Amino acid sequence: MKALILVGGVGSRLRPITHTSAKQLIPVANIPVLSYVLNSIKEAGISEVGMVVGATATEIRAAVGDGAQFGLNVTYLQQDAPRGLADAVLISRDFLGDDDFVMYLGDNYVVDGIVDFVEDFRRDKAAAQVMLARVDDPRRFGVAELDVDGRVTAVVEKPQDPRSDLAIVGVYAFSPLVHEAVAGIKPSWRDELEITDAVQWLVDQGHRVGSTVIDRYWKDIAGVDDVLEMNRHVLETVEGRVDGEVDEASELVGRVVVEAGAKVTGSRIVGPAVIGPDTVVQDSYVGPFTSIDGNCRITHSEIQYSIVLRGASIEGVARVEDSVIGRETEVNAAPRTSTAHRLVLGDHSRVRVGC
Structure with a gap:
């Protein structure tokens, strides 16, 4: 099994920090977010990693190198423009070959890693496996619907009327069948190849898509509040x-x-x-x-x-x-300046003036 880590995003919602640094390299408890991802991959028993990079490729390469510091062997795969998660699979075809693989979004954090998720996929031998978590507002996420056996029956991207509260966490596992799925879908209204469409293609073709529902902490690092919240959570464990x-x-x-x-x-x-x-x-x-x-x-x-x-x-x-x-x-600190207050006050007034 291999791993595919996606780090091509520019992190527009984390500007101005991401004007000069990849968002996956922002330190949380003084450790870059991407390091948590790489350590999770290693703990799951995977050593061959393809890293899909974009505009911040130079910074990512400088931080990760060949992966040896994490006990991994990293191959860099250049995505010339952000054309969707399924496009990342498409451009990684030669690297992935006919191996099963885990796809992990490099700006996601899952406490206690992905060992159980990988074990579920290997045991069930499904065409694909998705990691899910219950959320209060599913409209902000890709949402999965399950049957009584935990098999995925539908996936919908940011539904206005969600039929489930199970959000798709940014971790997936795929068999080589996903390459047929990626080739069989068309760009969405965003002109991107959506991985949710590829998962739905597998469902529609009658292939088994399994699920692992987690009840532990996870976070998609999208904005400043997300980074601060993740920092709080990780610091709780030090x-x-x-x-x-x-x-x-x-x-x-x-x-x-x-x-x-x-x-x-x-x-x-x-x-x-x-x-x-x-x-x-x-x-x-x-x-x-x-x-x-x-x-x-x-x-x-x-x-x-x-x-x-x-x-x-x-x-x-x-x-x-x-x-x-x-x-x-x-x-x-700004230098203190003299401030004059002009007051016209009625009788029996009470005023507090800041110095």
Whole structure:
């Protein structure tokens, strides 16, 4: 079995961060989202990986290389334009050959990986397998309908009147029959070859399409709120440790990771939180659900529920929260200016004026 990882998207909803970085490389708990995907592939016993890349190919290649650091053998497959998920299968035909494969969207995160999903597919020997999860608003997703045996009977992309609350998570498994399906479908109204249409083609041709319904956490990293939520969830699982320096004037509360080379002085850090290698936190407060990457500097500031990317600095800022701070970014306090207030007040007034 092989794996096909799709990392060709430009991440428009994560701009301006993705103007200079692939969204799959945004760190969550100081680990790139794509690394979680690659580790899941390895844990599932798969070593041959095709990575479908697009405009951010150079960055992806620089981060992943030949895959050896993950115990994988990675082959890069260039998609010249985003023409749909099924098009990614089409251009990967030579790499995939006649092998079964897992297709994993590189901006998705599934807690505890995909081992059970792959085992289900191998056991059932279906033409395809889809990972599903129950959601509150199925209209935002591709939705699957199942029979009493868990077999997929229909898939509909973003239905206005959904007949199921089972959303398709961005993980699929296919037998070589999918190549017939991809060749047999036409572009959608978006002028893209939709993988849901390929799955429906298999159903219509009478092939078995199985399902694995998960009840654990998963996230499609589409926007800033998604990244912050995933960061929160992953940080909930960290175990505190101190490999760097923390002086006696500082206080660590709860599960806090201080990586090697980091220095914390005169500060209070409330976990779960991660302070990256060679980062300085001085006379500051770092609150829960915050990950600060390596070579950052936080001085005389307060920050919580945020992600700070490598090389950024925050100085003299009273409060930062719900934020993603890009690489090598500088955030400083604005100089105080004299403000005059002209007031015409009636009798018995009560006024509070901000300084």
